[in-house]
Every structure is written in C-alpha cells, then in structure tokens.
Amino acid sequence: MRMNYAMILGIMLVAGMIPFASAQIGGDIGYYAVHCNVDGAKVYFDNDLKGEIKDGRLLVEVYVTGTPYTTISVEADGYETYTTRIVEYPAKGETIDITATLQQAPIGGDMGAYLVKCNVQGAQVYFDNDYKGAIQNGELLVSVYTTGTPYKTISVQAEGYETYTAAITQYPAKSETVTIDVALQQSPIGGDMGAYLVTCNVQGAQVYFDNDYKGAIQNGELLVSVYVTGTPYQTIRVQADGYQTYSASITQYPAQGETVTIAATLTPVTQKAPLSPLCALGALGVLGALLVLRRKN
Incomplete structure (x- = not known):
C-alpha cells in the first residue's frame, strides 16, 4: 500500500514539473505592442508575418534571449507600406510600443519596383535618406x-x-522591376568613413582624386566616401569632353560621418573659328595688288 502511495506521489510530482520545464524552453518573453490606424493591416517582423491589426493594436511576443528582429513592416491594400528599424528590445515581461501610421496611396499611383541584391545579410538599404529595409536572403x-x-x-x-x-x-515603368546589384567590401580594421560631395554643372563629367577615378557626375553630384584615418588625397580633377578641365587642391578633410562639399564649375572650350573662304580670297587679292604695285615701282 505504501508503495502505491509512493508511486502516485511520484507521478504527481513529475506531472507538476512538466509545465515548469516547458516554461523554461526558449527563454523569457517580452512584448511589442504595435499600434496602427488601419484595422486588418498585416504586421511583419523582418519577413515573419506576426498577425493583423485588430481594434488598432497587435501584441507580438518575442523571446528576450533569442536573436532580435531588426525591422518591422506594416502593410494594407490602398496604403503605403510602413517600414522602420527596430531599435528597442523588451526585457522579460516588458512591453515596447511601436506606432505605425499608414498613409493612403495616391489615387492612380502606378507602382514599379527596385530589386536590390546584396552579398551581406541584414545590410540596410536607403534611397536618398529614406530607410527602405534590410537585405533578407x-x-x-x-x-x-x-x-x-x-x-x-x-x-x-x-x-x-x-x-x-x-x-x-534607371527608373521602373508600371509593373516593371529594375535590379540593382550591390557588392559590399569589408572595411579595413579601424577604417572610419567620411565623404566628399562633388557638385558639377556637367552631367557625366569624370571625377578623379589624385589619379584615382571615383565616378561620374549624375544629377549634378557625386558622393565619394573616404577613410578619415587613411592617407589624404591631395588634388581633385573633374573633366568632360568639350570643357576645360577643373583642377584644385584638396584642403578640407572630413571627420567621421562628415561630408565636405567641393563645387566644380566647368567652362566650355572656346574654339577659334576657321578662316572663311571669302576672307581668304580677300587676303590673296590684297597680296596680289601689293605685288603689282611693287613691280611698277
């Protein structure tokens, strides 16, 4: 009889430990409360669909000890997609609020797309200063x-x-996709970056720092990244067919994260007009008259 009681007690203890053990698997839980002005909007963390907005809110559970998500996207038909980086991470039992306000898409706004391909997982993509998301797969x-x-x-x-x-x-037409291939290069150890923004009045003009070709002017400018701890460049040269070459010394050097602007104004080359046939005949006529007078004398 005592053995039966012992067996029953053992089974109860094991059964009671199962939920406890299960709770430990996967680590502690935190939360994101995603607030949105469009019910039914779909919420993605990176590329994982987390659910839809209901009554203006969606609660998303995350493991505080797991790999953190980097981006959130909220999308709905007829609205522009909201995308931003996740920069706060909840502790155990903590809730972090994220507010996504969707804007209605312009009426008649036909869509195209860029497909950005990159060799670095998680690399962050910006168009002008607008953050567009992170590279996935x-x-x-x-x-x-x-x-x-x-x-x-x-x-x-x-x-x-x-x-x-x-x-x-390149700019996509309606329903067209333009591919942009990006190959990121590893930075040298300790290589902090600054930049020069070269502005120029000639589209396609070629830009050289010392003798290193840096690229061509597009839409009036070219951004040149440099290492602030590297050997500084001494000269800039900007050239284009039909224009006088612009050359100058580089006297300002950007600090980390700083951009120095260099304005290069190219001047068209003025070519001497060739002597017209009429002028040539006139000159020959004057020369002939002088020879005749000289013979008479």
Whole structure:
C-alpha cells in the first residue's frame, strides 16, 4: 500500500514539473505592442508575418534571449507600406510600443519596383535618406510610384563593410522591376568613413582624386566616401569632353560621418573659328595688288 502511495506521489510530482520545464524552453518573453490606424493591416517582423491589426493594436511576443528582429513592416491594400528599424528590445515581461501610421496611396499611383541584391545579410538599404529595409536572403524589393518624384541615390551599409553609394539612373515603368546589384567590401580594421560631395554643372563629367577615378557626375553630384584615418588625397580633377578641365587642391578633410562639399564649375572650350573662304580670297587679292604695285615701282 505504501508503495502505491509512493508511486502516485511520484507521478504527481513529475506531472507538476512538466509545465515548469516547458516554461523554461526558449527563454523569457517580452512584448511589442504595435499600434496602427488601419484595422486588418498585416504586421511583419523582418519577413515573419506576426498577425493583423485588430481594434488598432497587435501584441507580438518575442523571446528576450533569442536573436532580435531588426525591422518591422506594416502593410494594407490602398496604403503605403510602413517600414522602420527596430531599435528597442523588451526585457522579460516588458512591453515596447511601436506606432505605425499608414498613409493612403495616391489615387492612380502606378507602382514599379527596385530589386536590390546584396552579398551581406541584414545590410540596410536607403534611397536618398529614406530607410527602405534590410537585405533578407540576398535581396530586398523596394516598391516605388512611377509618377512620383524619383529617387536619386541608393546607399547600402552594414557593420564592418564599406558603405556602397551610387546614383540611381534607371527608373521602373508600371509593373516593371529594375535590379540593382550591390557588392559590399569589408572595411579595413579601424577604417572610419567620411565623404566628399562633388557638385558639377556637367552631367557625366569624370571625377578623379589624385589619379584615382571615383565616378561620374549624375544629377549634378557625386558622393565619394573616404577613410578619415587613411592617407589624404591631395588634388581633385573633374573633366568632360568639350570643357576645360577643373583642377584644385584638396584642403578640407572630413571627420567621421562628415561630408565636405567641393563645387566644380566647368567652362566650355572656346574654339577659334576657321578662316572663311571669302576672307581668304580677300587676303590673296590684297597680296596680289601689293605685288603689282611693287613691280611698277
């Protein structure tokens, strides 16, 4: 009889420990409370669908000891997609509020897209100064309005890599996708970055720092990233066919995160007009008359 009681007590203890053990698996829980003005909007953390907004709110559970999410996207038909970085992370039992206010898409706003491909997972993509999201599985799809003001530059950055910056020269038509390939290079150890913004009045003009080609002017400018701890450049040269070459000494050097502007104004080359046939005949006539007078004398 005592053995039966012992067995029953043992079973009860084991049964009581099962929920306790289960609670330990996966770590402690924190929360994000996502607030939105559009019911039914879908909420994504990175590429994981977390649910839909109901009564203006969605509560998302996360493990505080797990790999943190980096971006949140909220989307709904007829509205522009909201995307931003996640910069706060909840502690155990804590709730962090995120407010996503969706804006209605312009009426008749036809959509195209850029497909940004990159070799660094999680790299952050900016169009001009607008954050568009992070690279997932080697790519990021960025939707744009074909009738809106076009973006001019793309920047892709990741910790430990040199920032990629380039001019956007192709614009998608309705339902078209333009691919942008980005290959990030690892930064040298201790290589903090600054930049020069070269402005110029000639589209396509070529820019050289010392003898290093840095790129061509697009939409009136070119952004050149440099290491603030590296050997500084001494001269800048900007040249284009049909224009006088611009050359100058570089006397300002950017600090970390700083941008120094250099304005290069190119002047057209003035070519001497060739002597017209009429002027040539006139000159020969004058020369012949002088020879005749000389013979008479």
